[in-house]
Amino acid sequence: xxxxxxxxxxxxxxxxxxxKNPKVFVCKVLVKAFLIIAFICIAIAxxxxxxxxxxxxxxxxxxxxxxxxxxxxxLSAIAQAQAAVIALVVTLTLIAVQLASQTYSPRxxxxxxxxxxxxxxxxxxxxxxxxxxxxxxxVDKEMNYLLGHRISFAILLxxxxxxxxxxxxxxxxxxxKPENVIRKMIEKINRKxxxxxxxxxxxxxxxxxxxxxxxxxDLKEDDDKIIPVVDIIKRAIKEDDLTTSRVGIRExxxxxxEIFSLEYSKGNEAKLVRHFCYHFEKIADxxxxxxxxxxxxxxxxxxEKIGKMIGNKGLDNATKxxxxxxxxxxxxxxxxxxxxxxxxxxxxxGEISVVxxxxxxxxxxxxxxxxxxxFGKMFIEKKYSLDNLIKNxxxxxxxSPKLVGSGINMCYEQLKExxxxxxxxxxxxxxxxxxxxxxxx
Numbered sequence: 001x002x003x004x005x006x007x008x009x010x011x012x013x014x015x016x017x018x019x020k021n022p023k024v025f026v027c028k029v030l031v032k033a034f035l036i037i038a039f040i041c042i043a044i045a046x047x048x049x050x051x052x053x054x055x056x057x058x059x060x061x062x063x064x065x066x067x068x069x070x071x072x073x074x075l076s077a078i079a080q081a082q083a084a085v086i087a088l089v090v091t092l093t094l095i096a097v098q099l100a101s102q103t104y105s106p107r108x109x110x111x112x113x114x115x116x117x118x119x120x121x122x123x124x125x126x127x128x129x130x131x132x133x134x135x136x137x138x139v140d141k142e143m144n145y146l147l148g149h150r151i152s153f154a155i156l157l158x159x160x161x162x163x164x165x166x167x168x169x170x171x172x173x174x175x176x177k178p179e180n181v182i183r184k185m186i187e188k189i190n191r192k193x194x195x196x197x198x199x200x201x202x203x204x205x206x207x208x209x210x211x212x213x214x215x216x217x218d219l220k221e222d223d224d225k226i227i228p229v230v231d232i233i234k235r236a237i238k239e240d241d242l243t244t245s246r247v248g249i250r251e252x253x254x255x256x257x258e259i260f261s262l263e264y265s266k267g268n269e270a271k272l273v274r275h276f277c278y279h280f281e282k283i284a285d286x287x288x289x290x291x292x293x294x295x296x297x298x299x300x301x302x303x304e305k306i307g308k309m310i311g312n313k314g315l316d317n318a319t320k321x322x323x324x325x326x327x328x329x330x331x332x333x334x335x336x337x338x339x340x341x342x343x344x345x346x347x348x349x350g351e352i353s354v355v356x357x358x359x360x361x362x363x364x365x366x367x368x369x370x371x372x373x374x375f376g377k378m379f380i381e382k383k384y385s386l387d388n389l390i391k392n393x394x395x396x397x398x399x400s401p402k403l404v405g406s407g408i409n410m411c412y413e414q415l416k417e418x419x420x421x422x423x424x425x426x427x428x429x430x431x432x433x434x435x436x437x438x439x440x441x
Contacts, residue, residue: 350392369407
């Protein structure tokens with residue numbers, strides 16, 4: 001049974017990241033190439049209208065008509081068609097952005113304000129329409145060489161504007177995907193400012209209470225830039241959108257690792273871990289409520305990576321926060337009878353426990369023993385597999401026999417005063433199955 005849970009974790013860890021799709025990468029390259037071409041054409045049109053006749057440098061002649069009336073009609077038709085199209089495109093784009101803002105987060109609108117393609121497309125159409133109108137005003141009684149080239153360039157500019165709708169549509173759809181919205185939001189977070197806001201909150205609270213310990217709920221909502229991302233993940237869980245929730249959880253994990261590795265995070269590790277763990281707990285709670293065991297497992301994997309990373313740095317207090325968050329998730333999943341989520345979360349907690357024991361993090365090790373023994377009692381009652389629990393405690397015992405042995409005895413002494421006789425009996429049954437405590441001398 002333990003191997004089954006290991007396979008599930010490996011599957012979660014190895015799930016494909018949609019951001020690495022080669023087709024999406026190629027399309028992004030094409031969009032960027034098109035933006036460059038559009039910018040060049042806009043520049044040529046503006047220069048041409050200012051008397052620098054770049055259009056004569058190109059050997060093309062799309063307009064072969066000799067009638068000035070045909071020229072006037074064509075330029076007028078092109079200008080009107082482009083005006084109608086851009087009005088419709090802008091309207092539909094704003095509706096799509098508004099719907100995305102209502103569905104996911106109001107920050108989507110803020111992100112779209114900086115969408116380069118939207119503004120360049122708008123500029124392309126405005127320049128093209130103005131070019132058509134101005135050239136239309138220069139049409140005289142007779143056709144000439146320069147006018148013919150300008151009309152041909154107007155046709156080319158209009159064709160480019162209409163063709164731009166294809167990459168623009170792809171770009172908007174891709175831009176408004178929830179997983180891409182999450183990535184954009186996280187990219188916009190000022191890492192140093194985020195850490196400074198946390199420190200400022202702690203300083204303000206300690207002026208009132210010198211014993212104050214950081215609580216993420218005390219950080220102002222506007223200062224906590226993670227909240228919009230967490231809201232999108234929660235809504236994705238509500239809509240059973242595993243891809244979005246998975247991407248969001250992984251991006252939060254990557255954000256923590258990035259901030260943790262920066263110079264200005266030193267001395268703030270425990271506060272950062274507490275902050276991120278608080279949000280991961282909220283995500284896991286929503287996922288457990290919706291019985292979304294995959295998302296619960298993804299949160300557990302993220303907390304496991306965070307816990308092992310800070311544990312290997314020898315940060316006892318910070319590691320304990322990650323362990324306690326996993327402990328809460330295990331208890332919640334167990335109460336809701338989420339079998340796979342419970343076992344995977346226990347396995348993640350055990351992995352952190354082994355690292356804490358190896359690095360001699362006493363507080364975290366004792367706390368992990370208390371959790372594992374409590375879960376052992378719960379697993380006996382629910383008739384779950386004990387393989388992972390026994391494996392993790394055995395590994396911990398090999399690294400620190402004295403600490404683990406005393407921790408289990410301490411757990412027994414504390415529990416016997418708080419639980420019923422039947423629960424105490426379950427704990428004793430679990431204890432009897434630990435091979436290192438039942439070795440014959």
